[in-house]
Amino acid sequence: MAAKKQFKAESKRLLELMINSIYTHKEIFLRELISNASDAMDKLYFKSMSESIGLSRSDFEIFIAADKENRTLTITDNGIGMTKDELESNLGVIAKSGTNEFRKLSKEAEDVDGDGSHEDISIIGQFGVGFYSAFMVASKVEVRSKFYGADEAFLWTSSGSDGYTVEACEKESHGTEIKLYIKENVIAEDGETGEDYEEFLLEYKIRSIVKKYSDYIRYPIKMECVKRERDEENPDEYTETSEIQTLNSMVPIWKKNKSELKDEDYNEFYKSKFHDYTDPVARIHSKTEGTATYSALIFIPKKPPYDFYTKEFEKGLQLYTNGVMIMEKCGDLLPDYFSFAKGLVDSEDLSLNISREMLQHDRQLKIIAKSIERSIKNEFKKMLSNDRERYEEFWKEFGTQIKFGIYNSFGAAKEGLQDLLLFYSSAEEKLTTLEEYTVRMKEDQKSIYFASGESITRINALPQVEAVKDKGYEILYLTDNVDEFCLQMLINYNEKMFMSVQSSDLDLETEEEKEEIKKKNTDNKELFGIMKEVLADKVQDVRFSQKLKTLPVCVSGAGALSVEMEKVLAQMPGDNKAKADKILEINANHPICDKLQFLYDNDKEMLKVYADILYSQAMLIEGISLENPAEFVLKIAELMTK
Ligand code: ADP
Ligand code: MG
Secondary structure: OOOOEOOOHHHHHHHHHHHHOOOOOOOHHHHHHHHHHHHHHHHHHHHHHHOOOOOOHHHOOEEEEEEOOOOEEEEEEOOOOOOHHHHHHHHOOOOHHHHHHHHHHHHHOOOOOOOOOOOOOOOHHHHOOHHHHHHHOEEEEEEEEEOOOOOOEEEEEEOOOOOEEEEEEOOOOOEEEEEEEEOOOEOOOOOOOOEOOHHHHOHHHHHHHHHHHHOOOOOOEEEEEEEEEEOOOOOOOEEEEEEEEEOOOOOOHHHOOHHHOOHHHHHHHHHHHOOOOOOOOEEEEEEEOOOOOEEEEEEEOOOOOOOOOOOOOOOOEEEEEOOEEEEEEEHHHOOHHHOOOEEEEEEOOOOOOOOHHHHHOOHHHHHHHHHHHHHHHHHHHHHHHHOHHHHHHHHHHHHHHHHHHHHHOOOOOHHHHHHHOOEEEOOOOEEEOHHHHHHHOOOOOOEEEEEEOOOHHHHHOOHHHHHHHHOOOOEEEEOOOOHHHHHHHHOEEOOEEEEEOOEOOOOOOOHHHHHHHHHHHHHOHHHHHHHHHHOOOOOOEEEEEOOOOOOOEEEEEOOOOOHHHHHHHHHOOOOOOOOOOEEEEEEOOOOHHHHHHHHHHHOHHHHHHHHHHHHHHHHHHHOOOOOOHHHHHHHHHHHHOO
């Protein structure tokens, strides 16, 4: 008897979760085991092709055998098999892909109320936890495996979280045989809500699970099935014979004609293949011939995958050549701004033996990537004009990605992407495209106006926003950190320049007003001189302005880096704490002007205090926190108690 070994801690935890899972789609265990079998056969087939071993596709098959009497279900493949070490390392730990996230999940699912029950983890399917899902339906699992070319076979046995054993065993041919000892049915107190495990031994059930999740598997999935035939002499009687049938159609879904496929087929395929539990928001199924010949099936998920914002996330599409997967994640097929897309590409033009490094330089692959990028863009454009609601749903999840695309490419990627952009706009208080904005522009309107801030409410409170709205111009509200950086890269849209309402270049005044303010500024040159001296390291200039209505001051940006951008940079890690060039603008129509003039004539020390307070107020309006709030409060308190 082989010594019992313990699972690694988190694997043990995962296993306990599986064993006690009340997950409603327990049937996915079969999908996982079949997919592992198919992977193992892919590996051997691939090896055979590249090392000329001489096996052909038709040599491979998966066999399912249900034994009702002994309550066992056996899944056999003649793939590459596992060595003793591999049995230990592959089945003793959780599949890498999901490890970290699962650790978190298992913490959440910990027995919180102390009654020994576990929460439903309906997202189990997402993690590719694969093999362990067998324990959702089996009380004991035996894995017999013989590595291709090895002399010995080994048996891995486990009854769950208390550990596993590995020992030598007999097995004729290479491959893996997984025997599940199906759990006893559980009958609930109400007699209804129990668990039926026995159904996984029934032919019709197995057939339907295979059809649902594994139809496209390119190797035959065979099973001994009962065949009922009418007796020729006695038409009322049937004879039952058994025959071996292939349960799956084996045609990869992407090779099928669109007309043969329903939404459901695509959605099921997507969910099972890419471990998602919601239907995708869009899909592209294309067959292209010409400079590159390939079929592609691409899905846009409804929500980002759980690890999308982590370092672990890897973009890419699966790459097949003639139906054989050669790469699980080919990153070169997707630009970063479409990194959320999932799917696969199957091309005849690629060689099977191509290495990752060679592939990077492959001309054919580059052509395919370009073509895929184009079709994704087109799909989004189509969605934008035909199904705005769905597009906005997509935009909420992934819009930032596309804006980053424009920014990171320094505007080089703007063609095709700029028309996908949506911004919240003052016009109808909803999302708008840049094109829609320009169509609505007034005749005398020179620029596309925008304002940045943390939220729509905050932006609405900006004094400059009021001024622009009063002129009847529409404003784009930039609430995403990347927004202003993105517009800066675009520079213009349809020859219309972008203009921040928070910029000192904002030019709304009439010629007359301009003259007037110019004179007023010259007249007060010395007054501003004193104020500027006080604020020397804070602002570039102090001046009167016409654009404010009710508020006494505002701060505007004078350079390429706006005040909002300064705020964004300040939040980011690293030392890039670049400062915006600021102009302190004082409302020329506010009583504060007279007061400043009075102080200039009578109390220059107090004028300095006022300069400081006005600057602090302008910063507060912008939502920038003061360097020394206490000092500000003291100054105000002093004025209040005067
Ligand atoms: P994943 O398939 O995501 O890697 P699984 O838990 O499904 O995770 O499987 C773990 C590993 O066990 C696989 O990566 C593979 O190396 C090995 N394995 C599982 N089933 C088989 C099989 N039928 N034949 C060969 N290897 C297998
Ligand atoms: Mg797997």
